[in-house]
Amino acid sequence: MSYIDELRQKALKAKEKRALLGSDVDLSRFESAPVKGPEEERGGIETLSEEERKKLIMTGIDPDEKARGGTYFQKDTSVIHCGVRQEGVEILSLKEALKEDWIYDYYWKLVPIDTDKYTAAAELELHDGYVIRALPGKRCMFPVQACLYISKDGLQQNVHNIIIAEEGSELHIITGCSTSPHARRGLHVGVSEFFIKKGAKLTFTMIHNWADDMYTRPRSVAVVEEGGLFLSNYVSLKPVKSIQMYPTTHLQGEDAVARFYSIIVGTPGSEYDMGSRIYLKVKGCRAEIVSRVISNGANIIARGHLIGEVEGVKGHLECRGLLLNGGIIHAIPELEGHADGVELSHEAAVGKIAQEEITYLMSRGLSEDEAISTIVRGFLSVDMPGIPEPLKAEIDRAIEESDKDVM
Amino acid sequence: MLVVEDLKVKVGDKIVLDHIDLEIRPGETHVLFGPNGSGKTSLLMTIMGYPQYEVIEGRIRFKDVDITHLPIHERARLGIGMSYQRPPAIHGLKTRQLVRLCAKGEVDEESLAEEVKFKDFLDRDVNVGFSGGEIKRSELLQLLAQDPDLMMFDEPESGVDLENIALVGNTIAEMLQKNGRFRGDKTKMQMRMERTKMGLIITHTGHILDYVSADKGQVLYNGRLSCTTNPREILRCIAESGYGECVRCLT
Numbered sequence: 001m002s003y004i005d006e007l008r009q010k011a012l013k014a015k016e017k018r019a020l021l022g023s024d025v026d027l028s029r030f031e032s033a034p035v036k037g038p039e040e041e042r043g044g045i046e047t048l049s050e051e052e053r054k055k056l057i058m059t060g061i062d063p064d065e066k067a068r069g070g071t072y073f074q075k076d077t078s079v080i081h082c083g084v085r086q087e088g089v090e091i092l093s094l095k096e097a098l099k100e101d102w103i104y105d106y107y108w109k110l111v112p113i114d115t116d117k118y119t120a121a122a123e124l125e126l127h128d129g130y131v132i133r134a135l136p137g138k139r140c141m142f143p144v145q146a147c148l149y150i151s152k153d154g155l156q157q158n159v160h161n162i163i164i165a166e167e168g169s170e171l172h173i174i175t176g177c178s179t180s181p182h183a184r185r186g187l188h189v190g191v192s193e194f195f196i197k198k199g200a201k202l203t204f205t206m207i208h209n210w211a212d213d214m215y216t217r218p219r220s221v222a223v224v225e226e227g228g229l230f231l232s233n234y235v236s237l238k239p240v241k242s243i244q245m246y247p248t249t250h251l252q253g254e255d256a257v258a259r260f261y262s263i264i265v266g267t268p269g270s271e272y273d274m275g276s277r278i279y280l281k282v283k284g285c286r287a288e289i290v291s292r293v294i295s296n297g298a299n300i301i302a303r304g305h306l307i308g309e310v311e312g313v314k315g316h317l318e319c320r321g322l323l324l325n326g327g328i329i330h331a332i333p334e335l336e337g338h339a340d341g342v343e344l345s346h347e348a349a350v351g352k353i354a355q356e357e358i359t360y361l362m363s364r365g366l367s368e369d370e371a372i373s374t375i376v377r378g379f380l381s382v383d384m385p386g387i388p389e390p391l392k393a394e395i396d397r398a399i400e401e402s403d404k405d406v407m
Numbered sequence: 408m409l410v411v412e413d414l415k416v417k418v419g420d421k422i423v424l425d426h427i428d429l430e431i432r433p434g435e436t437h438v439l440f441g442p443n444g445s446g447k448t449s450l451l452m453t454i455m456g457y458p459q460y461e462v463i464e465g466r467i468r469f470k471d472v473d474i475t476h477l478p479i480h481e482r483a484r485l486g487i488g489m490s491y492q493r494p495p496a497i498h499g500l501k502t503r504q505l506v507r508l509c510a511k512g513e514v515d516e517e518s519l520a521e522e523v524k525f526k527d528f529l530d531r532d533v534n535v536g537f538s539g540g541e542i543k544r545s546e547l548l549q550l551l552a553q554d555p556d557l558m559m560f561d562e563p564e565s566g567v568d569l570e571n572i573a574l575v576g577n578t579i580a581e582m583l584q585k586n587g588r589f590r591g592d593k594t595k596m597q598m599r600m601e602r603t604k605m606g607l608i609i610t611h612t613g614h615i616l617d618y619v620s621a622d623k624g625q626v627l628y629n630g631r632l633s634c635t636t637n638p639r640e641i642l643r644c645i646a647e648s649g650y651g652e653c654v655r656c657l658t
Contacts, residue, residue: 357497362478362483363456363479363482364508365484368478371480377500378500379498379499380499381499
């Protein structure tokens, strides 16, 4: 049986398989047939309305592609823009890439296809996705942007992405996932596989900006080779129905490093089950997971899991939750040491804003509301070491844009 | 002018201040002595407006406004400021940002920070991991930016090393317009008359008096204030016979 047939067989078997975590999504409620729109809908980014552009900017996507190394833009089930603007990086749609042999060294090599019914759907009813690859030794300083956009109400969008940072390369990706102002209900299934090769550096910043009745089930796995660095930032500040994800990273070369930062603000009716899991498999590996979670009435489970398999590895997990306006924050940090000489630690705190901090700022002349929003903004501003300044500014801007509504 | 009249304050069920009278005129600096737990910090917190300090009798007036029940930030905006002994840490808020918030507008935070040798801390989170002396300098920097008319200092010398005590002391003197260098065009007397800033300083040790010339002193003991007299005299009295005797003698 060929590799592809084998994949299909496995996917078929997992078609009804529930996910281990998160509420079960009834796939029959969504339409996954490819969307065929009028010709102008295929006309590229420039056909987006002002309202749509604004929403994209909030997810870190620049529709004008200024200071961007390239763009992949998928609307509903098809690609409307895919282009490179800097040397050393390749951007392909997955469907194009699947016509070539080399992609099968990567395709479904990290995420088990039979993880659950969502991964199965990503194979059986694949729409598209992006393949972004930094060539060996190339430092691609301008971030590549990828946008997965849903404009059709009731759509199930199935996406599969492959990101490859070849040996000694440096790659920055901003990916924004969003819906058009007219789409309220939908399901986004996103499989992502990350390959960070020897000495490569990848920063991956994902900003979610969904709608109140959107379900999201990302499935991501990364491998980091010797001396490689994987920096992942996740930001979700807008209402969503339900997100469940537990991206996993395998540090499998000496001195490989992974750092995960996430910032989540949950509004009433939203349900999050989020976390990061990092395996430290070789001496010298280091990992850090930092999350800042605010509940304005959402139900949030904040997970984290560090697994030290050999001695001489070091990891730290930090989860801070702030209950601003009801809801539940459930922090579940897990540490697992499998050898003497692993060094793993965690700190978790869930609570409300300390009254003492509010009054302190009020005694400097800030009103109570000003004091609270100043503290909240501080809480959300996580130092993300290793992020290039422009990208940091981009994340800050996205937070600032969004937190006007949060407060 | 700050006028505290026959003030009685409780925290929970406990009376922490009773029959407190205090008057600070523009240009005057008062020093408050007293043992631990005598109510010194309570008095400052009550004047600042912390809600857990409940005024059950008497009133507080500032600049002819009855502020007894005003919220904290309105008192701050009227011109009352405070340097805390143990302020809270605020994660993610940079000292630089807080200095700007204190100034309510344009401010050259670099040169203000230079005055208290605190430039290296501008981009650190407020009070996160600061030592005792660093906290004091951070508090002074915020007050410099805020520039209130009444400044209250809660033990400004505690936890400050010898090297920095002069810096802290001289900065406070400067802020309270006590350091007016002699300029030919005005007599010392004129300069004193033109002072407007009011100060209220809590001190344990009295070291701050080596740098700031206070006008009046009082002892607070078991929630009660002694009469007002010369701060140096009080300090000598405390050193010789202890707080209790000192209050008995002075009241």
